[in-house]
Amino acid sequence: MRGGRVVKGVRFREHVVVGDIIELATRYRDEGADELVFYDIAASPEGRSVDRAWVRRVAAVLDIPFCVAGGIRSVADAEEVLAAGAEKVSVNSPALADPALVDRLAARFGSQCVVVGIDSETTPAGWRVHALTGDPGRAHDAGRATLEWMREVQQRGAGEIVLNCMASDGVRRGYDLAQLAAARAVCTVPLVASGGAGTVEHFAAVFTDAGADAALAASVFHSGAIAIPALKAALARAGIEVRR
Amino acid sequence: MIVIVDYEAGNIASVLNMIRKAGGDAIVSGRADDIKRASKLILPGVGSFDHGITHLQAKSLPSVMRERVVAGVPLLGICLGMQLLALRSEEGVQPGLGLIRANFKRFGRPDLRVPHMGWNTLNVTRKHPLLDNIGEEDRYYFAHSYYALCEDPADVLATTDYGGPFVSAYAQANVVGVQFHPEKSHRFGLRLMKRFLEM
Numbered sequence: 289m290r291g292g293r294v295v296k297g298v299r300f301r302e303h304v305v306v307g308d309i310i311e312l313a314t315r316y317r318d319e320g321a322d323e324l325v326f327y328d329i330a331a332s333p334e335g336r337s338v339d340r341a342w343v344r345r346v347a348a349v350l351d352i353p354f355c356v357a358g359g360i361r362s363v364a365d366a367e368e369v370l371a372a373g374a375e376k377v378s379v380n381s382p383a384l385a386d387p388a389l390v391d392r393l394a395a396r397f398g399s400q401c402v403v404v405g406i407d408s409e410t411t412p413a414g415w416r417v418h419a420l421t422g423d424p425g426r427a428h429d430a431g432r433a434t435l436e437w438m439r440e441v442q443q444r445g446a447g448e449i450v451l452n453c454m455a456s457d458g459v460r461r462g463y464d465l466a467q468l469a470a471a472r473a474v475c476t477v478p479l480v481a482s483g484g485a486g487t488v489e490h491f492a493a494v495f496t497d498a499g500a501d502a503a504l505a506a507s508v509f510h511s512g513a514i515a516i517p518a519l520k521a522a523l524a525r526a527g528i529e530v531r532r
Numbered sequence: 533m534i535v536i537v538d539y540e541a542g543n544i545a546s547v548l549n550m551i552r553k554a555g556g557d558a559i560v561s562g563r564a565d566d567i568k569r570a571s572k573l574i575l576p577g578v579g580s581f582d583h584g585i586t587h588l589q590a591k592s593l594p595s596v597m598r599e600r601v602v603a604g605v606p607l608l609g610i611c612l613g614m615q616l617l618a619l620r621s622e623e624g625v626q627p628g629l630g631l632i633r634a635n636f637k638r639f640g641r642p643d644l645r646v647p648h649m650g651w652n653t654l655n656v657t658r659k660h661p662l663l664d665n666i667g668e669e670d671r672y673y674f675a676h677s678y679y680a681l682c683e684d685p686a687d688v689l690a691t692t693d694y695g696g697p698f699v700s701a702y703a704q705a706n707v708v709g710v711q712f713h714p715e716k717s718h719r720f721g722l723r724l725m726k727r728f729l730e731m
Contacts, residue, residue: 373545400647
């Protein structure tokens with residue numbers, strides 16, 4: 289989300305508008321999406337919190353779970369977003385700036401409400417967490433190794449982790465299976481794979497080879513390259529349990 | 533008049549939206565006066581057990597809710613709302629409303645991902661108007677770390693499999709609790725809400 293529209297970038301840059309929030313949300317719901325995630329990508333870089341007005345608009349039409357991310361820095365921010373109708377909140381940059389935020393959110397809302405998003409870059413020094421990735425000019429290494437941060441946020445009460453592998457984001461060459469499998473090994477909460485889906489086979493592999501609990505994708509759905517009903521049918525044929 | 537009990541525990545807008553979709557209407561209120569006049573009550577909820585029960589108490593709602601239940605008013609507890617109907621939960625130290633003789637335990641198997649999050653099916657074990665005609669493949673949305681152990685097995689309405697069966701719906705007389713979120717369970721959730729309106 290940016291400026292009230294849905295946008296998508298490639299490797300977190302050059303975002304283009306792909307459509308209207310409500311139109312896309314209802315379309316994906318009708319096609320069988322199990323859950324939607326909304327990232328207000330400019331919120332943290334702009335030092336503000338996610339706009340409640342569109343959360344309420346989305347909640348008014350969506351009867352499937354959705355998660356909201358974007359500059360949620362306090363229990364009060366999360367309270368408003370949840371009261372507006374979101375099922376979960378996801379924190380990323382704010383948790384890096386204030387790791388105890390995860391503890392406070394889990395104590396107040398329960399772990400099942402608290403998702404930690406991790407933007408992980410592949411570097412010569414290994415997988416590293418990046419912050420403020422919604423703004424290419426300000427994105428930076430947050431000073432943490434990805435798997436270590438993943439362990440820490442679980443101890444603090446995160447109930448779900450969305451691991452977005454930045455090197456594969458938006459380029460549709462497949463999820464980063466090696467990184468996701470390594471993440472799976474240190475993850476006792478549900479792990480959502482993000483970044484790189486391009487074909488039906490990519491989705492199947494992230495479940496069978498990397499052990500992810502869910503797969504998140506944007507580009508292939510926004511562009512129409514993969515339709516959700518066909519994807520689910522193919523996954524079911526591959527023996528993966530899906531909601532039909 | 534349906535009253536969605538507002539005790540600052542999130543998720544209320546979605547419950548109201550789903551009731552309206554199902555063709556009903558409701559008011560959202562945390563006032564004892566409104567609850568006294570309710571013909572049906574919904575106790576929604578997202579959050580931790582003690583936070584929920586403390587907020588109900590702060591608004592002096594447990595006693596008025598119990599009065600309404602004794603008077604025969606249907607009460608539906610959803611997720612945390614279901615848990616608050618019980619005696620106790622491992623998650624907190626405060627007692628629950630005690631309307632259903634059950635205690636909540638944390639999922640403990642080390643190989644199980646906790647919380648249990650996602651869409652799962654119901655195995656209906658006892659006939660109940662709310663869960664009439666549910667298909668084996670119908671899926672409902674779950675997001676929870678604790679599950680019910682009923683003192684009286686006759687209270688169990690449905691179980692769900694997550695590393696073994698757990699109680700996903702229970703009822704005692706006019707009090708019903710569901711562990712999943714009908715308000716987030718698309719067409720099957722809508723059907724359940726319609727049934728609740730007809731109850």
